[in-house]
Amino acid sequence: MASRVVKGGPALTEYLNATKSAEPLYGDVQKHVLEKAMRPSGRRQDVLHPSEMVKADWCHLAAFHRLRRQAEPAEKRRTTFTRENIFQEGHETHSKWQRWFTEMGRLAGDWHCRACDQIFWDDQTPTCCRVCSASRRCVEYAEVPLNADPLRIGGKADGYSPQDSALIEIKTLGLGSLRYERPEFLERYMVETEEFGKLPDLTRLWRDFRRPLPSAVRQTQLYMYLCVHFEDLEVDRTVFFYDFKSTQETKSFTVTYDEGFSEPLIEAAAAIVDCVKSDTAPRCNINGRSGCPSCIEFKEQK
Known part of the structure; x- marks a missing residue:
């Protein structure tokens, strides 16, 4: 063994x-x-991932190196059991909502057949595999591929509802997410207790949570741009479904498509692809000539 x-x-x-x-x-x-x-996760290394592109510290030089080598920098994968548990909880939440939308016949996208291991597109819940005719029980939802091949951008949305002209994004909200993305919002609801010190007032916090987290909005704007310009999908908004981890309560929000939001990211992607074609490294857009942690990791591999 x-x-x-x-x-x-x-x-x-x-x-x-x-x-x-x-x-x-x-x-x-x-x-x-x-x-x-x-x-190995199987995550594609030959494309620019929207989840990375929308981050404030997205390094164009690191993206260039990854596209050129089609590999992650050394020691990129760092994790703990707690982190993996959080990821798995998020996967389970996705599966739950996607199952409900599938039962309603409101999901379009890729579908995977476990019998023949093929993937096919369908605009609604399929009654059988379109490839091998296996029963519906063999078919599972495989989300919505969103690609811009000329720009080497590739990602997946959680769902697509043609009837609503909307992408679907499924999120879980925990205190860790708020601590990282909206610390000032979380601090507003911290109360002093005699026995445990500062604790969040979960009832008030969830009541006043009225919009998706900023990173999620940026990512879905880019997704919608890909839908309109590269995938020929009729989309004018994204509907978010949030599960609050602390209480299992849910909320939904709608974000309308803003054409201009993603244009700087698209221009940056085009410039990176041109650099890869000419084999000319761009400068680090985060820290000039010195470089940032993301691109320095690639340099250290030489």
Whole structure:
């Protein structure tokens, strides 16, 4: 039997800590999850991902290197059991909402057949596999591919409803998300308690949460641009569905398409692709000649 290996770094520390768990089964499941997390993810490295493009620290030079080498920088994958647990919870939330929309016949997109392992497009819930005619039970939703091949942009939206001319985005909201993206909003609802110090007033916080997080809005604007200009999908808005982790309450929000929002990102992508074609590295747009952490990681691999 092949030995199990987890590479050094934070993941190795977490893995070794799992071996010290007082309950062996708990330690074993942590090690199992971390081993899975360190395997190649299958995430495409030959495209620009919208989720990265919309970040304030998106480095054009790092993007150039990744497209050119089609590889992540060394030690890019860092994780913990808690982080993987959060990711899995998000996947489960996606599956739940997508299952409901599928039952309603409101989802269009790619569908995957487990019987023949083929993917096909359908504008509504298919009654069988379009490739091998396997029963509906063999077919699962595979989301909405959004690609701009000339610009080497590739991503996926959580859903698409042709009847509503809308993309669908499914999100979970936790205190960690707010702490990272809207710390000033979270701080507004922190209250002092005698026994535990500062704690968030979850009822008031959720009541006053009235718009999607900024990164989600930026990403979906780019998704809608791809729909309109490259995928020929009729889209004029994105509908967000948020699950609040702390209470399992839900909310929805609508963001309308803004044509001009994504134009600077599209121009940057075109410039990066031109640099790849000419094999001429652009300057780091984050920190000039010195470089930023993202592109320095690539330089250190030389």
